[in-house]
Amino acid sequence: MCCLPSIDLTATGIRIMQLRERTGLSVQDLQDIFGFTTPQAIYKWQRGATLPSLDNLVALAAVFGTTMDAIIVRNGEYTGSEAHSA
Template structure:
């Protein structure tokens, strides 16, 4: 068994929302940037229900002028065990 740290999806979502607001962008602005038909994906990210894909994380980091590490929150106490 290998133990890995887990991503705190709720805290990561809060980061996305705060960074979006600090950038002066609306949910609609991000929806348009990503070419999404509806804003649901953005809301899911912000509420910690879903995570952006890696390519969308790269784009968010570019939009916000931060690194992906600044967006993602790792929960040091939560651990995920996987079988090798």
């Protein structure tokens, strides 16, 4: 039986943080863009505690100028430098 891919939450969080930093945005900037009253959701995404909803993932991709697939890291694929080339 084939193994289905799964999302590496921690690596995806790191990638979100790297993409945010690469685009020159602060957590506060993302909070404002998304209209969140607190930054907690963004911090949870960055530490891999939760994933963004599908709607928020679409928005993140637009904000970062990339694709949703470039944000999500599958188990076994993260090398630590991929976010710089994503």
